[in-house]
Amino acid sequence: xxxxxxxxxxxxxxxxxxxxxxxxxxxxxxxxxxxxxxxxxxxxxxxxxxxxxxxxxxxxxxxxxxxxxxxxxxxxxxxxxxxxxxxx
Amino acid sequence: xxxxxxxxxxxxxxxxxxxxxxxxxxxxxxxxxxxxxxxxxxxxxxxxxxxxxxxxxxxxxxxxxxxxxxxxxxxxxxxxxxxxxxxxxxxxxxxxxxxxxxxxxxxxxxxxxxxxxxxxxxxxxxx
Numbered sequence: 001x002x003x004x005x006x007x008x009x010x011x012x013x014x015x016x017x018x019x020x021x022x023x024x025x026x027x028x029x030x031x032x033x034x035x036x037x038x039x040x041x042x043x044x045x046x047x048x049x050x051x052x053x054x055x056x057x058x059x060x061x062x063x064x065x066x067x068x069x070x071x072x073x074x075x076x077x078x079x080x081x082x083x084x085x086x087x088x
Numbered sequence: 089x090x091x092x093x094x095x096x097x098x099x100x101x102x103x104x105x106x107x108x109x110x111x112x113x114x115x116x117x118x119x120x121x122x123x124x125x126x127x128x129x130x131x132x133x134x135x136x137x138x139x140x141x142x143x144x145x146x147x148x149x150x151x152x153x154x155x156x157x158x159x160x161x162x163x164x165x166x167x168x169x170x171x172x173x174x175x176x177x178x179x180x181x182x183x184x185x186x187x188x189x190x191x192x193x194x195x196x197x198x199x200x201x202x203x204x205x206x207x208x209x210x211x212x213x214x215x
Contacts, residue, residue: 046196046200046203046204047182047194047195047196047200050196050197050199050200051181051182054182054183054184059183061183061184062173062177062183062184062185067146067184068184069146069198069199070199071199071203
């Protein structure tokens with residue numbers, strides 16, 4: 001059963017330069033909410049940013065980790081600079 | 089009665105679907121049915137439960153966002169058969185449910201849909 005600290009460490013270890021804040025939303029070790037800030041997100045759409053984080057956990061998402069709610073941002077509060085999410 | 093061409097998927101009625109030819113038999117009928125459903129509906133949500141009775145808070149919130157924008161959407165319940173979720177994630181490269189598709193493209197799950205709703209981007213994408 002991962003702790004929010006485990007989740008934070010794994011995200012920060014896997015994505016260079018990433019800073020993560022992770023909260024266990026139910027206290028049960030299976031529903032988490034994470035805010036991840038990383039320069040590696042530059043130029044990526046939201047979908048691609050979230051995929052980078054989901055990929056850290058692979059099949060654990062939907063398995064032992066029932067939910068990982070994400071908010072991604074670029075450093076320096078520059079959250080608005082994600083590439084447009086392709087919709088068509 | 090639904091005019092839904094994807095008879096094998098547990099869909100709720102959304103916008104009327106165009107009449108479609110019979111799906112050609114293939115090696116992976118579930119994946120084909122999912123791909124076909126995504127292609128044939130401008131706005132389609134894969135969720136846990138139905139819009140009337142969502143079975144998960146994330147699905148419920150995503151349905152509420154779509155309903156507040158008064159957008160007609162088709163919905164597929166992934167719960168009745170675990171293979172629906174497996175094949176969907178294989179197609180979309182996205183691990184969680186719900187998943188919203190617009191014009192054949194994955195828009196995102198609950199987090200992204202909510203964020204785009206709050207910024208006004210979702211309303212634009214759904215036009």
